[in-house]
Amino acid sequence: MSSTPTRSSLAALTLGAIGVVYGDIGTSPLYTLKEVFLPATGVALNPANLIGATSVIVWALMLVVTLKYVILILRADNRGEGGALALTALAAQAVQGRPALRRGLLLLGLFGATLFYGDSVITPAISVMGAIEGLEVATPALKPYVLPISVAILVALFFVQRFGTAAVGRVFGPVIVLWFGVLAAIGVVHIVHEPRILAALNPWQAWVFLSERGWHLFAAVGAIVLALTGAEALYADMGHFGARPIRLAWTGLVFPSLALNYLGQGALLMGDPSALENPFFRLFPAPLVLPMVALAALAAVIASQAVISGAYSMTRQAILLGFLPRLTLHHTSAAEAGQIYVPAVNWALLAGVIGAVLLFGSSSALAGAYGIAVTLTMFITTVLTYFVIRNGWRLPAALAVGATAFFLAVDALLVAGCAIKFLDGGWFPLVLGLGLFLLMSTWARGRELLMASLRQDGLALEPFIESLALGGAHRAARTAVYAVADPSLVPQALLHNLKHNQVLHETNIILNVAFHDSPVVPADERVAVTALAPGFWRVQVHYGFMESPDVPAALALCNAHGLAVSPFETSYFLSRETVVPTPGRGMTHWRERLFAALSRNASGVARFFRLPDNAVVELGTRVQI
Template identity: 55%
Template sequence: MQTATTSKPLPPVVIAALGVVFGDIGTSPLYTLKECFSPAHGLAPTADNVLGILSLIFWAIMLVVSLKYVAYVLRADNNGEGGVMALMALALRAKRSWSLGLMIVGVAGASLFYGDAVITPAVSVLSAAEGLEVVTPELTPYVLPLAICVLVALFFVQRYGTAKMGTWFGPVMVLWFASLAALGLYNIMQVPEVLAALNPYHAFLFVETHRFAAYLALGAVVLALTGGEALYADMGHFGRRPIRWAWFGLVLPSLTLNYFGQGARIIKEPSAVTNPFFNLAPDWLVLPLVVLATLATVIAAQAVISGAYSLTRQAVQLGYCPRVDIRHTSENEIGQIYIPVVNWALLASVLIVVLVFRSSSALAAAYGIAVTGTMVLTTILAFIVSRYRWRWPLPAALAVTAFFLSIDLAFFSANVLKVVDGGWLPLLLGLVIFTLLTTWKRGRELLYQRLFADELPLDDFIRNLESYPPARVTGTAVFMTGSTQGIPHALLHNLKHNKVLHERVVLMTIKNVDEPFMQDDTRVVVRRLSPAFWQVIARYGFKESPSVPDVLALCAEQDLVLEEMDTSFFLSRESLISSSRPGMARWRERLFVLMSKNATRATDFFHIPANRVVEMGTMVEL
């Protein structure tokens, strides 16, 4: 069972967490304050407005990231794992009667995450490259080509895994956060009155004075919270304690100092509002800062790309996604994987987004929708867990949820107003992904119903075969089946066409459970159904990759020894046909058929020796 790395010494784990967990939120100072004073909001860079915006940013970080995610949501661990799919699994176990609604919420959150995975690399790398404009306006034409080159290189090296790059992530991010703090402190010392923004009064005064303009500005303030979901999603890699130490010990102080330093710079020189982050540095330091910012944004992008791989594997195991080619890039860390189809789809999407929007400011509205939508859905799922799993009193659970949900909805509604300006992008991406995930889930349910609608009871079938056996051949036949009660179609077809039965027959079912990992000593259950028939049930968590050879090795520990060269594996290969039968719309049936045709072959996904496989075809009308 894979668990969080809490057993390692704390300082190295904290540094490692800095390199993976905080890349997204750590690069938000590149664009947040600049977008708050976007001309679209009509806010002049006056001292009062700067103090009001800073106060909103600071208290948003404290309430949403520190209080909601670090103190509250991190408690909802699924055997040490976090993330929206893990939270959905926890909620489902706590309240099975609400399964449909909870599944919709969880899948919607996962869908928005994919939108985030497209937008984060684009906006982060673009914002870093835009530092060239501060060096000299003559470099402006090179911003877009530089961003594209960095992104292409980032996605092309994914196949080699993050192990080697990961050793540099932590130290680079330590340098990045130290730079944020130093630059911020330097500018705060010149305008110390900016620290008055720590008082929430300035936030209330700003909202009271500007009202609608302040409401619009919330759509940019939320950019300071990007990456809050990563604190929870990456909990399984590091554990709660290192993440909390890293957040309160370095990340939060560094971000606060930098935002306040930017505010001080704008108060001193209002023209710096065009790019307050890079204007923090003296002229001779801007170019090195651009290089460091680019490295930091690459790390931020890497974290969300790795998150997309992990989420895809979870979706496959939970039955929401077709089988895909999953490659492990580390012999020691189960979480380090590479999924080619996801990688290239993300690269294509990111490049299209960069070429269409062409600047980080144009992408800011799109970014906010993805972040706030996921925040809302996480709060809803967390309520189910707190009320029905932790057994909080209903008034307490409702009070906590209402408090956080009011903040989340305020940010979300402010971003909804920007749908026309770019907010449509994550909504469109999320809708497409949601349609694909739910179509696959529903299609598999229909296929299962069609395959086993008129099946005979397994026990009666085996008794008949034992009483009136067909011709027997030597060796072992393993029939892969999704049902523990039904008769594998491959077995029926083998008897019908070949009219023989092996001397030993194993019915193997690989089940996915809503836990991240299973212990090897409880993974496999072996039952002897008759002198010739055995049943093997293997369970895999949603963060594991199933392997038939590993299952066979565990079977040997339970006195079922299967020699690979004496064993044949029989699989049923369904040819799907869309029909007018009730169950699913025809267009979704056609989509399901297309997804099924492009799914990774079962032999590859389950690591079954290819030269020992026999596939038996069957035609199924959906």
């Protein structure tokens, strides 16, 4: 991303950021203020509490989103990329010399990343249901149709994912700009009728409201935190748009519109407490309710699309960083490498979303499940950022500790507010996150054990090549590429080829693909070529965790290093390891069986590395762990 975009490109990027980044937080006014005054929170509906609660929402947006994310965390970019895994990699680099701490930060960041999937399930469910529930305001007779209409919209949303988001993406920005414009305009209308609500702009009102809650403080905060869901998207989508467009979009449109709408809802409730049944849609006169339901539904779909696309990107990052097995990835755009579709993730998310809708049944019930995953992610982000600014940026300890302590205190209050909703649904995203964490950590540990077993039983490459120089094996006039995880060992496929076919190729390439904890590897560092012996070469291909591997394209770059690789005279020999769980070694036996099952069902190496189907030979081997 250019650091000095032109005025036209900056405008386009800002428009795109409004559409993609802010869809989630932009739909929070559909349900937030209503949840604050539910009986469970213990907050009475009166003018003083309306001013105080609205003040807390506005100043929470100011402190958490503006100060923490927009001003501070957007500076912690990993070569232009953001998000949980990018920040984790950055923190791990900052403590490179402390292995135990580095491993702890990696596990913490991994847990934060798994919570994103919980958010990817809850966000589509609550956003779409919150929008469709506006039909009840238009006419109570439509209430029975809210659930089936919501399910139908969500099923359709996931079924169209395979076609890519490029066409839909072009309308994201203008639609969400219209959405925020409407939020601001209707808010101003009601503020004019009840200007007393403007007292909420005084932060003292927020302090008074919180200090008077007593033990009900956490219940109130647990509802108010709904206004902040989607804040992580600012950081996660930085690589798509850059920090400056995201900042401009927030300060120029999104934050003012949200603040005005929350103030407008507070003003409405001061004059008409009966509007609490659905204060958002009651802002509008009856003839505009149905059009607003349609616009809200479209905004909710856009908000859902953002987290669904984010789940695809997160999955690819996790695969390349070694936390997930290879999954089938479909590239839906020839121009944009970042636009991908992951069928397994898509259908798993659809099952989770429909399950959440049917299990909870309404946006109010879903609000109990919403928030805890997001606030825990915010807490983890703050912890990881400390190591970046202290160990990576080398800022003074007093500044790093002071800033971290302040934001950790805020995050801890938000987490505590959501934790009391654990039995009301907060368990749902946590169970999803913990399940994924177990799966990812099992895969990462299993790969470590597998590599250790292969190294223990493997042969050193260079002495083996020297022994082949004595002759004896027939040479085939083609190029053989042997993909290996450890380039210092003899590939199992090469041993099988010699043992069963008694043949060597004229040119033999020992290929290793390395994935790094930086998002992108420069093109001039893509390949490293080393001549080992006549007819033998070692080629290492480097990718970042935001890149899609393409081995044939990378091998074409070897021509500049003195190694000509003809795509029509090249065969790819792959080793497919069958994992055999062994009691008493490595992990517990059930985790080894889980790893073996994941390994069996992983997508093939050939498809993952974009190898030509008619040039691949797979040879199997059994490995005990």
